[in-house]
Amino acid sequence: MSEVLEKKEIRYIAIEGVIGAGKTTLAKLLTEKLKAELVLEQFEANPFLDKFYSDKKRYAFQTQIFFLLNRFQQQQSIVQSNLFSEYLVSDYIFEKDKIFAYLNLAGDELKLYETVASQLEKSVIKPDIVIYLQASVDKLMDNIHKRNRDMEKNMQRSYIEQLADAYNHFFFMYKSTPLLIVNATQMDFLKNQQDLEELINLIFRKDRALVEYYSPEPKGLL
Numbered sequence: 001m002s003e004v005l006e007k008k009e010i011r012y013i014a015i016e017g018v019i020g021a022g023k024t025t026l027a028k029l030l031t032e033k034l035k036a037e038l039v040l041e042q043f044e045a046n047p048f049l050d051k052f053y054s055d056k057k058r059y060a061f062q063t064q065i066f067f068l069l070n071r072f073q074q075q076q077s078i079v080q081s082n083l084f085s086e087y088l089v090s091d092y093i094f095e096k097d098k099i100f101a102y103l104n105l106a107g108d109e110l111k112l113y114e115t116v117a118s119q120l121e122k123s124v125i126k127p128d129i130v131i132y133l134q135a136s137v138d139k140l141m142d143n144i145h146k147r148n149r150d151m152e153k154n155m156q157r158s159y160i161e162q163l164a165d166a167y168n169h170f171f172f173m174y175k176s177t178p179l180l181i182v183n184a185t186q187m188d189f190l191k192n193q194q195d196l197e198e199l200i201n202l203i204f205r206k207d208r209a210l211v212e213y214y215s216p217e218p219k220g221l222l
Contacts (some may be wrong), residue, residue: 010128010204012078014090016171017133017184018163019152020143026133026189027091029196036087039078042070050151056159060104064113068097072120094124095176099166129203132171133184137161178208183215 013030015023024040031038043049048063075094101113135143140160144152171181180202189196195216202214 011086012088012090012125012127013129013131013203014093014127014177015131015133016093016096016167017135018140018160018167019155020140020147020160021133021135022143022184022189023091023133026131026199027089029189030200031087031089033196033200034087034089036089037085039074039088039090041090041092042074043067044151045070053151053154056104061109061113064097064101064105065116067100068113068117068120071097072124075124078125090127093127093130094121096170099163099170103162103166126177129178129180129208130174130176131199131203132167132179132181134168134181135184137164139185140164179211180208181211181213183213187216 013036015027015030017023027038027040030036046063046066048059048066052059052063071092071094078088078090097117101110101117105113137157137160141157144155144160171179182199187195189199198216199214202208202212
C-alpha cells in the first residue's frame with residue numbers, strides 16, 4: 001500500500017526526464033498555467049558539451065564539473081525565489097547530476113566529483129514534488145531529431161538507452177521528495193490541453209501518495 005503524504009502546500013515543482021523527454025516544454029506550460037517563476041537548466045552555457053558529445057571519454061570530467069558548479073550556483077538563487085514566489089517550476093533537480101556522473105566518470109575523477117557534490121548538495125533545497133517524465137527510447141530519439149540542436153546531432157541511440165536505464169534506476173531508488181512518474185510516451189502536453197489539466201490535478205491532489213504512477217491509459221493511476 002502506498003504511503004499517503006501529510007497535507008503540504010505544493011509550491012516548488014521540479015520536472016525530470018531523459019534528454020528529449022519534454023521537460024522544458026512542460027515546465028514552461030506549467031509556469032504559464034500557474035503564473036509561476038521558471039528556472040531552466042542552463043545546458044547551453046557549458047563550453048565542454050559539444051566536445052563531450054563528440055568525445056565522451058576525453059571531456060566527461062570537465063563537462064560534469066562545470067554542470068555541477070553551474071547548477072549549484074543556480075540553485076542558490078532558488079532559495080531567494082522560493083521566498084517571494086507563489087509557485088516555482090524547474091526543468092531539473094540538482095540530484096540528477098549524479099546520474100550523468102556515474103554513467104560517464106570512473107576512478108579518481110568520480111571520487112573527486114563525489115567529494116565536491118556531497119558538500120554542495122547540503123545547501124540545496126528540495127522540491128515539494130518531482131515529476132519524472134518516462135518515455136520510450138524511440139520517442140526520445142524522435143524528439144531529439146525534431147528539435148535539431150547542433151550539439152545533439154552526434155548523440156547516439158546507445159547513449160540515450162544507457163541514460164534511460166540510469167534514470168529508471170535512479171528514480172526506482174529515489175526517496176528524497178514526493179514523486180510522480182508519468183508515462184509520457186503517448187502524451188503531448190503542448191497539443192493536448194487535457195493531458196496538461198490532468199497532470200495539474202494530480203500534482204495538487206490532496207490524497208497524493210509519496211510515489212505515484214500516471215498513464216493516459218483508461219486505468220490512469222496504477
